[in-house]
Structure formats: structure tokens, C-alpha cells
Amino acid sequence: MSTVEKRADWTARLASAKMSSIVNHIADPLQQVDRVFVRWRGQRLLYFAGCDYYRLASHPRVLAAVRRGLQNYGLNVASSRKTTGNHALYEQLERELAKFFHAQRAVLVDNGYMTNLAVAQAFRGEFSHVLMDARSHSCLADAAELLGAKIVHFAHRDGASFRQQLRRLGRSARPFVFTDGMFSHDGSVAPLADYLAVLPTRAALLVDDAHGAGVLGRAGQGTPSHCGVQDERVIQTVTLSKAFGAFGGAILGSCAVAEAVLTKSRCFTGATPVPLPLAAGAIASLRVFRTKPQMQTRLHANAVWLKARLRAGGLTLPDAPGPIVPVIPRSPAEAAQLKRRLVAAGIHPPLIRYPGGPEGGYFRLVISSEHTRAQLAALAKALLS
Numbered sequence: 288m289s290t291v292e293k294r295a296d297w298t299a300r301l302a303s304a305k306m307s308s309i310v311n312h313i314a315d316p317l318q319q320v321d322r323v324f325v326r327w328r329g330q331r332l333l334y335f336a337g338c339d340y341y342r343l344a345s346h347p348r349v350l351a352a353v354r355r356g357l358q359n360y361g362l363n364v365a366s367s368r369k370t371t372g373n374h375a376l377y378e379q380l381e382r383e384l385a386k387f388f389h390a391q392r393a394v395l396v397d398n399g400y401m402t403n404l405a406v407a408q409a410f411r412g413e414f415s416h417v418l419m420d421a422r423s424h425s426c427l428a429d430a431a432e433l434l435g436a437k438i439v440h441f442a443h444r445d446g447a448s449f450r451q452q453l454r455r456l457g458r459s460a461r462p463f464v465f466t467d468g469m470f471s472h473d474g475s476v477a478p479l480a481d482y483l484a485v486l487p488t489r490a491a492l493l494v495d496d497a498h499g500a501g502v503l504g505r506a507g508q509g510t511p512s513h514c515g516v517q518d519e520r521v522i523q524t525v526t527l528s529k530a531f532g533a534f535g536g537a538i539l540g541s542c543a544v545a546e547a548v549l550t551k552s553r554c555f556t557g558a559t560p561v562p563l564p565l566a567a568g569a570i571a572s573l574r575v576f577r578t579k580p581q582m583q584t585r586l587h588a589n590a591v592w593l594k595a596r597l598r599a600g601g602l603t604l605p606d607a608p609g610p611i612v613p614v615i616p617r618s619p620a621e622a623a624q625l626k627r628r629l630v631a632a633g634i635h636p637p638l639i640r641y642p643g644g645p646e647g648g649y650f651r652l653v654i655s656s657e658h659t660r661a662q663l664a665a666l667a668k669a670l671l672s
């Protein structure tokens with residue numbers, strides 16, 4: 288083979304390797320048709336997936352605010368908030384977030400993933416151990432690496448395992464506990480009150496509430512509110528990209544926490560903030576959410592209704608408050624069969640593999656406040672037939 292031929296062969300192999308990794312590792316493209324339907328492989332199908340629990344990502348008032356934001360402010364501040372990229376809109380959003388979540392302060396960061404990294408950078412070197420739920424989201428695992436403390440896991444949502452591991456750390460330890468609030472794979476909740484009851488005062492608890500925020504708690508304030516927990520040791524991190532349908536992440540805590548993030552987190556000081564139109568969208572979304580509490584009531588009523596129907600039909604589901612129905616196939620053949628059944632019923636089959644979920648993949652079926660009872664009944668029928 289000549290050098291030119293070898294190069295052509297190598298380029299072709301590289302191109303095909305890139306293609307196959309894309310095909311294997313990223314899901315099929317999906318197009319939103321309206322608030323409950325998507326287009327997938329050329330078919331219009333009912334959508335029970337994702338994390339836009341209220342479909343606020345397509346709410347007319349949110350979209351109008353994004354358009355106005357674009358017209359009024361342009362797309363991007365193109366510098367860090369530490370230099371010339373701060374804007375009154377970011378500060379307004381932070382005030383509204385702090386008010387909504389009943390926190391002393393909120394710090395806006397680029398996305399939910401970054402919230403926990405920013406907290407870890409802010410407190411690097413200050414804790415002896417990270418005590419982490421074994422099924423924590425990957426961003427908490429990355430944050431744990433950044434904190435610069437010894438990492439110890441406890442069994443998933445297991446208060447007894449938590450206490451045992453805490454005791455093993457010794458009296459002089461200063462642990463930082465990391466856990467998701469509501470777990471995305473099945474909508475279950477971390478027993479935050481149990482953890483806090485035995486944690487020393489010098490410890491802290493980081494709750495990644497990407498899924499609990501806007502979903503759990505009396506007015507959507509998330510997992511700490513759901514668990515009846517109000518404690519200075521808790522730092523709650525949230526995303527604006529799921530229940531709130533906008534974009535960005537926020538760290539909620541005391542003034543001291545905000546101060547530490549603003550001064551020590553390199554991923555806060557060294558990054559361009561959320562595009563301004565999306566910050567405007569997030570403000571609008573919080574307002575829609577606050578003024579329409581019936582959305583949250585509808586979401587939970589839908590979840591309770593569907594889960595009751597499925598249980599009555601013989602399906603075993605976890606006892607969890609989240610609007611998520613995990614269906615775990617026992618074999619690839621069973622997965623393929625359910626996939627076909629769902630598509631035949633006009634429903635998109637959300638068979639996914641995601642960190643924290645079952646290793647072989649599962650159907651993560653997600654209920655929205657915007658699904659009608661007839662649509663939920665169609666899903667129940669397809670799952671039970």
C-alpha cells in the first residue's frame with residue numbers, strides 16, 4: 288500500500304470509528320412536535336420521557352421572555368461575571384431563586400452539572416471525607432474528586448449504612464455528605480432528615496436537587512422541603528433545565544456558602560455565564576410556576592393515578608414520590624418486545640442507559656402535568672398488555 292493509500296485507509300477507518308461511536312453512544316435524534324408529542328424515526332409519538340415535567344420549556348410566556356431577552360440584551364455577555372460579564376438580570380434571577388427556595392443566597396452557574404463542581408472548588412481542602420450515596424449522579428462523583436478529601440460510599444438511601452460509615456470515620460472527621468435529593472432513575476428520595484440527625488455540626492450536606500427542585504416540596508422547593516429539613520448545614524444545588532424548562536444551575540445556601548463560591552470556585556470565576564435570554568426565560572418560568580400551583584398538583588395527581596393503575600394491573604413499582612415509572616426488562620428480548628408494543632401504541636419507547644440507573648438499561652417513563660388521563664391510560668394499557 289502506498290503512503291497515500293495508507294493515509295486514505297486510515298482516514299476512512301477514523302471516519303467509520305467516529306460514526307460507530309456516535310451511533311452507539313448517543314440516542315437517536317428526537318424532535319419535539321408539541322408539548323406531549325415527539326417525532327422519532329419519522330413517526331409522531333406520545334412522549335413520556337425527559338425531565339421537562341411541566342413542559343415549561345415550551346410555555347408561551349417563557350418563550351416570549353426569551354425572545355424579548357434576545358431583543359433587549361443580545362445573546363451573550365462574552366466575559367466572566369468576575370470581569371465585565373455581570374448583568375442586572377443575573378442578580379435579579381439570583382434574588383428570585385433565593386426567594387423561591389427560601390435560601391439566604393443563590394449563586395447562578397452555567398448548568399446543573401457545574402453547581403456541584405463549583406461547591407467542591409469553594410470548599411476544597413476544608414473537609415476530611417466525602418461521604419457519598421453509592422448511586423449519586425456522576426457530577427457528584429466528579430465534585431468529590433475536586434474536593435480533595437477521602438471518598439467513602441454508603442449504600443444507596445440507606446440510613447443504617449450511612450450511620451455505620453459515619454462512625455467508621457472517627458470523632459475527629461469533618462465529613463461532607465453528597466447525595467442526590469430525588470433520584471432520577473426511579474423518583475425515590477434521599478432520607479435527608481435521617482442523615483442530618485446524626486451528622487456533627489461541623490459537617491455539611493450537599494443535596495443535588497436537579498430532579499427534586501420544582502417537583503417535590505409543598506411549593507416545589509425540592510427535596511429538603513419534602514423531607515421537612517431546614518438546616519444551615521445543607522447546600523442545595525438545582526438545575527433550571529429540568530422542571531423549570533430554562534437553562535442554568537444554581538447553588539442555594541447561606542451567605543458564607545455564596546461568598547466561598549464567588550471567591551474560590553474557578554468554574555464560576557473562569558466561565559461565561561448563562562446567555563441572557565435564557566436567564567430572562569428562567570425568571571419568567573419561575574413566575575409561571577409560582578402563579579400556577581395547580582401544575583404541581585396536576586403532576587402529582589397524574590403520577591398517583593398512573594402508578595395506581597399499573598400496580599392494580601400487577602406491575603411492581605418503587606414506593607417513591609417522583610413522577611417517574613422505571614420499567615426494567617429482564618432480558619434484551621423483553622426490552623425489544625416492550626419497545627415494539629409501545630411504538631405500536633403510538634408511544635415513544637424511552638429505553639435508556641444512564642449513570643445511576645440499572646446497568647442493562649431500562650424504560651424511564653416520565654409523567655408530566657400536561658398529559659391527559661386518556662394519554663396516561665394509553666400508556667398503562669401498553670405497559671400491561
Ligand SMILES: Cc1ncc(COP(=O)(O)O)c(C=O)c1O
Nearest residue numbers: 398399400424471495497526528
Ligand atoms: C442528578 C443530576 N444532577 C445534575 C444534572 C446536570 O444538570 P444540567 O443538565 O443542568 O447540567 C443532571 C442531569 O442532567 C442530573 O440528573
